[in-house]
Amino acid sequence: MNAAATDKDALSGASDGPRSPGATHRSSYRGLIARRMTILGAAGTILAVACFADILIGPAFLNVSDVIGALLQPDSADQTTAAIVHIIRLPMTCMALLVGAALGIAGTHMQTILGNPLASPYTLGFSAAGGFGAATAILLGISFPLLPDLTVPIAAFAMAGLAAFTVYGFARLRGMSAEVMVLAGIATLFLFQSLQSMAQYLASPEVLQQIVFWLFGSMLKANWTNVSITAVIVLVGAVALIPDLWKLTALRLGDDRATAIGVDVRRLRMKVFAVVALLTAGAVSFVGTIGFVGLVAPHIARMLVGEDQRILVPMAAVTGAAILVGASIISKLLSPGTVVPIGIVTAVIGVPFLYSLILNRSRRLW
Amino acid sequence: MTLTIDDLEAGYGALRVITGASATVPAGDLTVLIGPNGTGKSTFLKALAGLVHATGRVSVHGIDLPAEQRRKAIAYMPQDTGASSSLTVLEVVLLGRLRSLGLSVPEILPREALLLLRRFGIEDLQHRTLDALSGGQRQLVFLAQALFREPQVLLLDEPTAALDLRHQLVVLNAVREHARAHGIVAIAAMHDLGLAAQFASRIICLASGNVAAAGTSREVLTEERLRSVYGVETSIAETPTGFLSITPLRPCA
Amino acid sequence: MSYKLVHGFAAAAIALSMLVATKANATTVTDVADSTVEVPDHPERVLLGFYFEDFFAIVGPKAYDRVVAISKDTWHGWRNLQWKAYTKTTPRIEQLIDVGEVDSGTFSAEAAIAAKPDVAILAAWQFNAMGDAAAKLEAAGIPVVVVDYNAQTVAKHVASTLVIGKVMGAEDRARKLADEYADAVAEVEARVAAAMAAGTPNKKVYVELGAKGADEPGNSYGDVMWGGVIATAGGQNIASGQVARWGVLSPEFVLGQNPDVVLLAGSGWANRDKAVLMGPGIDPSLTRDRMRPYLGRAGWRNMAAVKAGEIHAVYHGGARTLYDYAYLQYIAKVLYPEAFADIDPQETLARFFRTYLPIEASGTYMTRLQ
Numbered sequence: 008m009n010a011a012a013t014d015k016d017a018l019s020g021a022s023d024g025p026r027s028p029g030a031t032h033r034s035s036y037r038g039l040i041a042r043r044m045t046i047l048g049a050a051g052t053i054l055a056v057a058c059f060a061d062i063l064i065g066p067a068f069l070n071v072s073d074v075i076g077a078l079l080q081p082d083s084a085d086q087t088t089a090a091i092v093h094i095i096r097l098p099m100t101c102m103a104l105l106v107g108a109a110l111g112i113a114g115t116h117m118q119t120i121l122g123n124p125l126a127s128p129y130t131l132g133f134s135a136a137g138g139f140g141a142a143t144a145i146l147l148g149i150s151f152p153l154l155p156d157l158t159v160p161i162a163a164f165a166m167a168g169l170a171a172f173t174v175y176g177f178a179r180l181r182g183m184s185a186e187v188m189v190l191a192g193i194a195t196l197f198l199f200q201s202l203q204s205m206a207q208y209l210a211s212p213e214v215l216q217q218i219v220f221w222l223f224g225s226m227l228k229a230n231w232t233n234v235s236i237t238a239v240i241v242l243v244g245a246v247a248l249i250p251d252l253w254k255l256t257a258l259r260l261g262d263d264r265a266t267a268i269g270v271d272v273r274r275l276r277m278k279v280f281a282v283v284a285l286l287t288a289g290a291v292s293f294v295g296t297i298g299f300v301g302l303v304a305p306h307i308a309r310m311l312v313g314e315d316q317r318i319l320v321p322m323a324a325v326t327g328a329a330i331l332v333g334a335s336i337i338s339k340l341l342s343p344g345t346v347v348p349i350g351i352v353t354a355v356i357g358v359p360f361l362y363s364l365i366l367n368r369s370r371r372l373w
Numbered sequence: 374m375t376l377t378i379d380d381l382e383a384g385y386g387a388l389r390v391i392t393g394a395s396a397t398v399p400a401g402d403l404t405v406l407i408g409p410n411g412t413g414k415s416t417f418l419k420a421l422a423g424l425v426h427a428t429g430r431v432s433v434h435g436i437d438l439p440a441e442q443r444r445k446a447i448a449y450m451p452q453d454t455g456a457s458s459s460l461t462v463l464e465v466v467l468l469g470r471l472r473s474l475g476l477s478v479p480e481i482l483p484r485e486a487l488l489l490l491r492r493f494g495i496e497d498l499q500h501r502t503l504d505a506l507s508g509g510q511r512q513l514v515f516l517a518q519a520l521f522r523e524p525q526v527l528l529l530d531e532p533t534a535a536l537d538l539r540h541q542l543v544v545l546n547a548v549r550e551h552a553r554a555h556g557i558v559a560i561a562a563m564h565d566l567g568l569a570a571q572f573a574s575r576i577i578c579l580a581s582g583n584v585a586a587a588g589t590s591r592e593v594l595t596e597e598r599l600r601s602v603y604g605v606e607t608s609i610a611e612t613p614t615g616f617l618s619i620t621p622l623r624p625c626a
Numbered sequence: 627m628s629y630k631l632v633h634g635f636a637a638a639a640i641a642l643s644m645l646v647a648t649k650a651n652a653t654t655v656t657d658v659a660d661s662t663v664e665v666p667d668h669p670e671r672v673l674l675g676f677y678f679e680d681f682f683a684i685v686g687p688k689a690y691d692r693v694v695a696i697s698k699d700t701w702h703g704w705r706n707l708q709w710k711a712y713t714k715t716t717p718r719i720e721q722l723i724d725v726g727e728v729d730s731g732t733f734s735a736e737a738a739i740a741a742k743p744d745v746a747i748l749a750a751w752q753f754n755a756m757g758d759a760a761a762k763l764e765a766a767g768i769p770v771v772v773v774d775y776n777a778q779t780v781a782k783h784v785a786s787t788l789v790i791g792k793v794m795g796a797e798d799r800a801r802k803l804a805d806e807y808a809d810a811v812a813e814v815e816a817r818v819a820a821a822m823a824a825g826t827p828n829k830k831v832y833v834e835l836g837a838k839g840a841d842e843p844g845n846s847y848g849d850v851m852w853g854g855v856i857a858t859a860g861g862q863n864i865a866s867g868q869v870a871r872w873g874v875l876s877p878e879f880v881l882g883q884n885p886d887v888v889l890l891a892g893s894g895w896a897n898r899d900k901a902v903l904m905g906p907g908i909d910p911s912l913t914r915d916r917m918r919p920y921l922g923r924a925g926w927r928n929m930a931a932v933k934a935g936e937i938h939a940v941y942h943g944g945a946r947t948l949y950d951y952a953y954l955q956y957i958a959k960v961l962y963p964e965a966f967a968d969i970d971p972q973e974t975l976a977r978f979f980r981t982y983l984p985i986e987a988s989g990t991y992m993t994r995l996q
Contacts, residue, residue, distance in 0.1 A: 036483035067740030090766035220731045253474040259458040263451040
């Protein structure tokens with residue numbers, strides 16, 4: 008009974024043995040990965056179609072051939088159509104895509120490092136702080152001399168950064184565990200939400216309206232400058248954690264088991280925290296606080312492709328982007344005249360979809 | 374091959390839990406670590422695995438292993454907290470060789486993982502998610518994960534807690550067979566003294582932060598020892614089939 | 627990302643080509659925001675954001691033949707009675723493209739660009755609240771001209787009028803209107819100064835927006851809008867120093883100040899059955915019916931203004947316009963009746979409408995509760 012020898016035989020015989028039950032099993036991990044990648048690819052295709060639809064739809068009723076012409080050959084297209092497509096619609100679609108992806112990625116990582124299915128990028132107060140920063144900038148009417156259009160986003164980003172430092176500081180003092188992070192984050196969240204309320208209270212009616220609109224979230228302020236900045240942020244946030252994706256998968260087993268496998272849990276949390284803060288601040292600063300995407304996208308993605316972070320993170324990015332682009336399309340279709348705040352639409356799309364996935368019992372939830 | 378522990382001291386901050394423990398553990402069979410609650414069995418194992426700051430000498434086969442290298446050569450399997458996720462069994466086992474995993478997973482790894490699962494008879498569960506498993510199956514999966522690392526030393530923290538009779542035997546059997554087949558050191562911390570006596574070739578008894586006794590089950594598991602270490606009156610007898618039967622009677626006065 | 631860079635360059639190329647195309651036959655204008663803007667001569671497609679009546683006055687009865695898009699809600703929603711009156715004489719207005727409203731966040735740069743205007747004329751408050759939508763219009767080759775009557779200063783009124791005149795090629799009319807305005811205000815200021823020098827006592831004035839009716843206190847004005855008008859008319863605005871621009875004064879404070887004159891600002895708000903209704907087509911008795919409940923406010927019976935019967939209403943849509951000097955005259959006359967005995971503000975208004983606007987001044991624009 009030489010177990011070792013049998014194992015070795017099985018290993019060496021794998022590639023050239025006849026079709027035994029073992030052979031089909033062995034390729035099925037590859038098959039599983041291939042299936043998941045196919046789902047990812049399908050989601051990507053849906054996203055691309057949605058983006059195209061988003062570019063097609065708007066208050067000025069342009070037809071498909073005009074839009075395609077404007078996209079592919081801007082110089083020979085009708086100038087007004089080209090202006091609308093390139094200056095207004097395309098930046099908005101790109102922004103929706105980027106912000107949705109940022110929220111999806113940040114939400115996934117947040118759920119992983121906090122070990123909680125209810126976690127979202129906003130859990131630790133980054134967006135509340137961003138909202139306060141924006142409200143203050145709007146309230147005070149300040150304007151940075153060289154970059155007047157970037158004043159509110161910079162203020163929002165700075166406050167979100169401050170909140171991140173606060174939570175980080177407290178968590179670090181107490182061992183950087185998930186529980187401490189959540190507690191510090193919730194305290195920070197409440198702090199900045201009440202500061203936000205104070206800013207709203209101090210504001211005169213027209214300023215208050217501006218603040219509230221900012222908080223609701225809107226793609227309307229998208230232009231190529233802030234799209235480029237957001238793109239850089241999302242790229243950095245996405246790439247920075249590539250070496251750590253398997254460690255994050257391991258973290259899903261709990262701190263103890265992850266440590267036992269060799270993950271430096273403390274350091275991993277610190278790094279991921281920084282990335283989530285960056286992505287969330289970037290997502291919020293230009294378009295306001297669009298809720299729900301960061302919570303729902305990871306869950307939908309997880310139900311479709313499982314917990315392997317190499318596939319889950321890109322899938323969450325694609326899902327988040329699709330939700331936001333879809334919301335943009337719906338908000339444009341619903342009432343071409345008025346603008347429905349996009350945060351409301353994301354909730355309206357996201358919730359039923361999540362319900363339907365919950366009801367589908369063949370899938371594991373968390 | 375032997376694992377030699379010299380004067381191990383470990384703790385958390387100012388709290389010193391293990392104060393000068395020394396032992397030698399042979400390879401190729403199962404050694405069981407026993408001791409009362411809170412005496413530091415987990416800390417002892419974690420210190421051995423290099424997961425908790427410790428002083429003292431740990432050597433394998435005569436070669437001194439500092440903490441960094443211990444982490445690579447020694448696999449520690451923590452107590453099961455029941456925490457669940459939607460990771461599949463195969464993915465959990467693959468995580469054992471975390472360092473070898475990158476954006477792509479080398480073809481050979483899933484194959485080897487599957488062999489390990491087959492050895493434990495759970496290869497059909499490979500795509501099942503963790504929460505769809507029974508406690509016994511989970512333990513086998515995590516055991517497979519620990520063994521997937523091909524460690525020189527395997528440390529198990531209460532591997533049979535909350536398992537039913539059958540799975541207790543299955544898990545301990547698997548550990549012992551693997552230790553014998555691959556010539557590794559295997560130490561399991563346990564509460565069940567009867568099972569310990571049945572499966573262990575050697576028993577180390579921890580009390581008050583250091584090794585109170587080490588030896589065969591017959592040498593260590595005596596009524597006086599259990600009285601002094603656990604504070605419990607017991608009746609120990611040898612069954613006709615040659616196993617030690619330990620019956621707890623009452624706590625000592 | 628390089629894909630986006632390419633499109634960024636494409637957008638810039640379009641913008642440049644459009645600028646080149648419009649170089650021919652262009653006028654340079656310095657607008658109220660101190661920007662130098664190149665507008666085409668005699669634009670026939672104007673996007674007008676606000677100041678619709680003033681535009682009529684400056685450009686003449688056929689003004690809206692040259693307008694293609696407006697921010698509809700600021701006229702139809704905010705000044706509904708005016709809207710009704712003007713659309714009756716100039717039905718084309720109803721066909722104009724709606725580009726949305728900046729304040730409520732519905733402004734659509736896309737709709738604006740799709741309307742293919744030659745020039746966009748916007749109020750300063752719109753321009754400031756639009757963020758980079760204005761930049762998008764400019765990038766699409768649409769020059770943006772900013773005017774400001776909301777500032778309620780003679781200088782800005784004059785400048786705005788001249789700017790619109792220059793842009794639309796109606797410089798003579800604009801000059802006439804600007805001069806009339808400046809002269810009228812100067813006249814009021816001179817008479818007020820004389821009256822004050824002669825020792826006529828300063829009267830305390832409380833102005834309140836009558837949008838919510840007597841049951842709920844409405845906004846008062848600090849130094850802007852009616853506050854500014856009151857100051858020019860030589861009155862003592864009790865809200866000055868209490869609210870920065872506008873805000874609700876505490877009822878207690880108002881009673882404590884015991885104003886000599888109460889001004890209610892009324893307008894044609896829809897669906898408000900307590901509001902002080904005023905404007906085109908409104909009968910004065912209706913206005914007074916809405917004013918009367920204010921006398922029943924707690925403590926108002928003993929207020930100096932109530933005892934003296936000095937409760938007045940002025941048309942809110944009348945401030946920040948080219949004819950707001952009529953209201954200035956009215957308020958000055960209330961405060962210094964002898965100094966303004968020979969001036970009839972109602973007639974001033976009627977004359978202005980007859981001369982410059984396509985509708986009559988029929989309705990209630992200024993009245994007193996008797």
